Amino acid sequence: MHIPPTHPRRESLIIREKLVEGFKRGIVVAEGLIAHGRGECFDYLIGESTQEFAIRAIEAAVASLLLAKYPVISVNGNTAALVPGEIVELAHLLNAKIEVNLFYRTREREETIANWLKKHGATEILGVGEDASATIPELFSERRRVSPRGILIADVVMVPLEDGDRTEALRKMNKTVIAIDLNPLSRTARSANITIVDNVVRAIPQMINKARELKNKSRSELEEILKNYDNNRTLQEALRFINKRLMELSSSQITLSIK
Ligand code: ATP
Numbered sequence: 001m002h003i004p005p006t007h008p009r010r011e012s013l014i015i016r017e018k019l020v021e022g023f024k025r026g027i028v029v030a031e032g033l034i035a036h037g038r039g040e041c042f043d044y045l046i047g048e049s050t051q052e053f054a055i056r057a058i059e060a061a062v063a064s065l066l067l068a069k070y071p072v073i074s075v076n077g078n079t080a081a082l083v084p085g086e087i088v089e090l091a092h093l094l095n096a097k098i099e100v101n102l103f104y105r106t107r108e109r110e111e112t113i114a115n116w117l118k119k120h121g122a123t124e125i126l127g128v129g130e131d132a133s134a135t136i137p138e139l140f141s142e143r144r145r146v147s148p149r150g151i152l153i154a155d156v157v158m159v160p161l162e163d164g165d166r167t168e169a170l171r172k173m174n175k176t177v178i179a180i181d182l183n184p185l186s187r188t189a190r191s192a193n194i195t196i197v198d199n200v201v202r203a204i205p206q207m208i209n210k211a212r213e214l215k216n217k218s219r220s221e222l223e224e225i226l227k228n229y230d231n232n233r234t235l236q237e238a239l240r241f242i243n244k245r246l247m248e249l250s251s252s253q254i255t256l257s258i259k
Pocket of ligand 1 (some may be wrong): 035036038040042161162163181182183198
């Protein structure tokens with residue numbers, strides 16, 4: 001579909017096109033399209049740009065991943081469709097493993113996603129087929145199946161676009177969980193250690209820049225960043241930002257002048 005460069009919702013339409021394309025390729029499931037709709041709504045509320053609370057969370061997330069002994073980035077269909085090359089680049093910079101983890105898991109879909117990521121430069125993708133032979137306790141969906149070389153042994157797991165059950169299960173296993181979720185009220189956002197309230201399409205490229213910047217810092221400098229980070233404050237700030245923005249909008253001219 002041709003989207004004119006001047007279209008006011010161009011960026012948002014391009015994202016939708018990527019997801020529809022991913023759907024046709026068998027990467028994204030229909031439920032993923034609906035989940036994206038929920039995210040879009042919150043993106044509207046935060047002004048469709050990366051806000052200060054997300055920038056601080058991104059810094060803490062990158063510090064945590066750089067400090068990790070065994071960092072893993074968990075990838076689902078929507079993430080693979082939206083930012084495949086960026087995930088590969090980030091994993092490379094952080095020395096992290098990439099693992100496919102799907103709520104609606106089929107062998108074919110796992111392989112389609114793994115091949116898609118390989119097409120974007122990945123050399124190793126965990127969690128495909130027999131590799132997902134371990135299970136996470138307290139989870140009943142197919143997401144409980146993980147790789148014994150990946151999420152099972154990871155100390156820090158990044159889960160862009162996760163569901164609350166799995167985030168809680170990973171926390172109970174004493175893992176540090178980093179979530180990217182546009183909804184500051186979701187169970188995922190509220191149960192992760194670090195929540196980046198931003199769109200994955202903006203957050204992952206910013207994490208790449210931050211990883212380049214922090215890569216040369218000492219461990220004590222990275223630890224200092226983490227020590228000063230408070231996820232509860234981040235979520236409060238996200239809600240206050242939305243609240244303030246809506247208050248301002250509600251006392252200004254809302255209707256558009258049509259000429
Ligand atoms: P939870 O189980 O955590 O309460 P949920 O049931 O809303 O959350 P899902 O429907 O599994 O979770 O996933 C959708 C979540 O992903 C939503 O919270 C939505 O805000 C978020 N989301 C969707 N698209 C994006 C995106 N592009 N970037 C960041 N977050 C997104």
